[in-house]
Amino acid sequence: MKIAKPQNHGFDPARLDAIEGFLKERYLDSGKLPNTQLLVAHDGKVVHFSSQGPAREGGADIDEGSLFRIASMTKPVTSIAFMMLVEQGKVSVDTPVHHVLPEFKGLGVYNGGGGGVPFLTKPTTEPMRMVDLLRHTSGLTYGFQNRSNIDAAYRESKMENWHGGHDLQGFIEALGKLPLEFSPGTSWNYSVSTDVLGAVVERVSGQTLNVFFRENIFVPLKMDDTFFQVPEDKIDRLTDCYTFVPGKGRIMYDRGEASAWSRMPKLLSGGGGLVSTALDYHRFNTMLLNGGELDGARIVGRKTIDLMTCNHLPGGSDLSTMSQSLFSEAANAGTGFGLGFAINMDVAKSMIPGSAGEYYWGGMFSTAFFVDPVERITMVFMTQMSPSSVYPIRRELKTMIYSALT
Numbered sequence: 042m043k044i045a046k047p048q049n050h051g052f053d054p055a056r057l058d059a060i061e062g063f064l065k066e067r068y069l070d071s072g073k074l075p076n077t078q079l080l081v082a083h084d085g086k087v088v089h090f091s092s093q094g095p096a097r098e099g100g101a102d103i104d105e106g107s108l109f110r111i112a113s114m115t116k117p118v119t120s121i122a123f124m125m126l127v128e129q130g131k132v133s134v135d136t137p138v139h140h141v142l143p144e145f146k147g148l149g150v151y152n153g154g155g156g157g158v159p160f161l162t163k164p165t166t167e168p169m170r171m172v173d174l175l176r177h178t179s180g181l182t183y184g185f186q187n188r189s190n191i192d193a194a195y196r197e198s199k200m201e202n203w204h205g206g207h208d209l210q211g212f213i214e215a216l217g218k219l220p221l222e223f224s225p226g227t228s229w230n231y232s233v234s235t236d237v238l239g240a241v242v243e244r245v246s247g248q249t250l251n252v253f254f255r256e257n258i259f260v261p262l263k264m265d266d267t268f269f270q271v272p273e274d275k276i277d278r279l280t281d282c283y284t285f286v287p288g289k290g291r292i293m294y295d296r297g298e299a300s301a302w303s304r305m306p307k308l309l310s311g312g313g314g315l316v317s318t319a320l321d322y323h324r325f326n327t328m329l330l331n332g333g334e335l336d337g338a339r340i341v342g343r344k345t346i347d348l349m350t351c352n353h354l355p356g357g358s359d360l361s362t363m364s365q366s367l368f369s370e371a372a373n374a375g376t377g378f379g380l381g382f383a384i385n386m387d388v389a390k391s392m393i394p395g396s397a398g399e400y401y402w403g404g405m406f407s408t409a410f411f412v413d414p415v416e417r418i419t420m421v422f423m424t425q426m427s428p429s430s431v432y433p434i435r436r437e438l439k440t441m442i443y444s445a446l447t
Contacts, residue, residue, distance in 0.1 A: 239311020
């Protein structure tokens with residue numbers, strides 16, 4: 042990989058290099074994280090790339106070919122796929138979801154019941170629209186939210202199990218039988234919305250999600266190491282994955298050599314199913330930064346990226362006023378939400394260096410990315426530790442990256 046001179050791109054090299062030492066001392070030497078990989082780029086040129094820590098227990102260190110489960114960093118890919126169909130005139134951002142997924146026709150809002158008692162519902166004030174899926178205002182939830190009788194029903198049905206009883210069709214049918222947390226557009230809740238959006242992509246395009254991604258995004262962008270199922274000839278590059286258990290610390294979640302990601306999932310999750318590399322996701326980031334194009338491959342139009350990276354929360358509000366979620370991949374203060382990304386609206390409220398208009402997201406295994414169209418900076422961070430809320434590493438990385446600007 043070619044690394045550009047940081048000083049030629051407005052960075053202090055010593056300050057960028059210091060990040061690697063910080064990560065080693067704070068997270069690797071302490072055993073908090075198994076490994077760290079950081080890619081920083083300016084105008085699409087990589088100005089910093091560092092990898093440290095073993096890919097697998099007792100094995101060699103990670104490198105640029107290492108594969109990571111990117112979880113919810115899948116969501117922007119699914120959102121781009123949907124917007125490609127919008128550009129083709131096949132669907133619109135304001136299309137009611139039930140026009141494409143009739144299983145959702147007549148969905149009601151929770152009004153009682155649960156825990157063995159039949160649910161009672163009341164009508165929604167507005168139908169769920171595609172924009173609600175893109176910005177997480179749909180009224181859907183995640184089973185892990187542990188906040189309501191509805192997410193309890195998600196857990197009981199195991200509908201989010203990729204290798205369980207449901208394929209994407211069965212998943213949609215199961216969701217269509219459960220009430221919404223709130224009327225679409227009235228609150229924000231991190232949810233399976235992007236998985237539903239993946240089902241929309243399948244219905245509208247007539248292709249399975251993996252095929253649509255491969256033919257329309259991954260092949261044109263030369264993202265050769267991004268997929269739902271790790272091919273047999275690449276499984277040796279898949280890293281181990283861990284989870285944090287209070288009182289026990291870091292324990293193994295999924296071994297690279299015997300990974301669940303070596304099998305094609307029954308449920309193709311547009312909300313969290315992909316595996317990728319830092320270099321592949323860097324190419325995706327650079328396409329976004331370039332207004333939808335990379336190396337002659339036009340994925341979406343420039344104005345589509347502009348639309349996606351506006352704050353779409355009703356009334357221009359932020360997550361601190363709209364969120365009902367006990368967990369998401371974003372801090373709430375000063376943060377809006379676009380069509381697939383969190384949007385930095387107010388740098389002062391975020392209390393982290395950055396730019397108004399920067400957009401970002403992350404995954405449950407503590408991976409993260411951001412795109413700053415003002416400074417023309419992009420970042421990809423990879424590791425494999427869930428949940429992503431255990432350590433404040435994203436805040437620390439952003440602070441150190443921006444502090445390296447000259």
